[in-house]
Amino acid sequence: MLARVAVKTMADISSTVLGETLSAQIKANGPMSLGDYMAACMADPEHGYYHQQNPFGTDGDFITAPEISGMFGEICGLYLAHMYEIAMASVLGQSGPSSNAAIVELGPGRGTLMRDMHHAWAQLMPALTTHPVHFVETSERLRAQQADTMRATGAALHWHNDVSDLPSAPLFGIANEFFDALPQDQIIARNGEWHHRLVGLDTATGGLGFVDGPLIDQSEHKDTLPDAPSDGTIFEFCPAAETIVAHLARHIATNGGAMLIIDYGRNGNTGDSLQAVADHRPVDPFFEPGRADLSHWVDFAALDRGATSAGARLIGPVPQGRFLMRVGLATRAEQAAATADPETRRALLAAIDRLTSPAQMGEAFKVALLVPAGEGLPPGFETI
Numbered sequence: 001m002l003a004r005v006a007v008k009t010m011a012d013i014s015s016t017v018l019g020e021t022l023s024a025q026i027k028a029n030g031p032m033s034l035g036d037y038m039a040a041c042m043a044d045p046e047h048g049y050y051h052q053q054n055p056f057g058t059d060g061d062f063i064t065a066p067e068i069s070g071m072f073g074e075i076c077g078l079y080l081a082h083m084y085e086i087a088m089a090s091v092l093g094q095s096g097p098s099s100n101a102a103i104v105e106l107g108p109g110r111g112t113l114m115r116d117m118h119h120a121w122a123q124l125m126p127a128l129t130t131h132p133v134h135f136v137e138t139s140e141r142l143r144a145q146q147a148d149t150m151r152a153t154g155a156a157l158h159w160h161n162d163v164s165d166l167p168s169a170p171l172f173g174i175a176n177e178f179f180d181a182l183p184q185d186q187i188i189a190r191n192g193e194w195h196h197r198l199v200g201l202d203t204a205t206g207g208l209g210f211v212d213g214p215l216i217d218q219s220e221h222k223d224t225l226p227d228a229p230s231d232g233t234i235f236e237f238c239p240a241a242e243t244i245v246a247h248l249a250r251h252i253a254t255n256g257g258a259m260l261i262i263d264y265g266r267n268g269n270t271g272d273s274l275q276a277v278a279d280h281r282p283v284d285p286f287f288e289p290g291r292a293d294l295s296h297w298v299d300f301a302a303l304d305r306g307a308t309s310a311g312a313r314l315i316g317p318v319p320q321g322r323f324l325m326r327v328g329l330a331t332r333a334e335q336a337a338a339t340a341d342p343e344t345r346r347a348l349l350a351a352i353d354r355l356t357s358p359a360q361m362g363e364a365f366k367v368a369l370l371v372p373a374g375e376g377l378p379p380g381f382e383t384i
């Protein structure tokens, strides 16, 4: 992970139209929650990050796993094909490979991951290519890009603003670097008590900054918060992630299916994990609102609680490097390298290193699998 450094002075940091709007709003109504600030920065229909910028890839602010190598999508696709085969074995004979399964991706970015998964299915599990693809995506700009990327696959594409209107069918799908982008809130300990940590105006500079808010309603979090926290301790909550996972879990508990959830994260919510990145560099979270990517570590333990209470099971998380190696990334790379020229071979090795080495994405990124309640551990998750 990148260390966070401030690269702009406070006076500069609200110098976007969105920054000015948010400052005026705070002047009029008082401080806003961090979640509302993040939602405005990322999803404002006019000035939000995903509606304005081209964030992905070498020209963008960050490179995600599917943009590093097509092997990432192929391996994830093969993994879901395996889960599909197992899940559908129970309904085979009744209706054939379920005629009503749905393929789902949350936050598909440029559409690269789904295209690469489709490519693998076309070769090894054509039944999966016959099901419609449902993208959960709020950005119109990215929807258009996803349509372009997916055109050659011939898949029927549907877009949704959220998970609430996904079809009532077994869901097979993936969410890569989706949950980290959802708005989150923070609380902070002061003199042994917990306060909301809000976004307000710095009294000295007038710029946007963190301020302590009112006391929290302790009863909401009493089981998870320490009684005597040291001053300045921060805890994070992502209600949107919990709502989404609970919804998917209910869906999968009822209709069946399997969803891979891949993100940087941990089991827990202590500490400030908010980070802002612009032009591949860490910046202050209040740097030019709407121009930097804001994200945070995903709390897999919270997702697990949400999944379990909705009657499903979240298996994992396991580190991404271990998962990818266990499910055959090295073998896949060897196959590709066998016929490649030296330069392509070097690029393949560099991609594997980037995806799996602990110093890069291998350890900080984690993989979890949402499935109906049950027993046993599928490949990649043994000895969690």
Ligand code: SAH
Binding pocket: 050, 056, 064, 065, 066, 067, 106, 107, 108, 109, 110, 113, 136, 137, 138, 139, 142, 161, 162, 175, 176, 177, 178, 181, 182
């Ligand atoms: N999965 C892609 C992109 C990750 S970036 C990849 O790995 O390359 C996050 C994606 O989630 C973007 O497509 C963004 O527009 C989308 N997104 C962010 N918040 C969202 C929300 N609340 N609802 C739906 N999509 C959202």
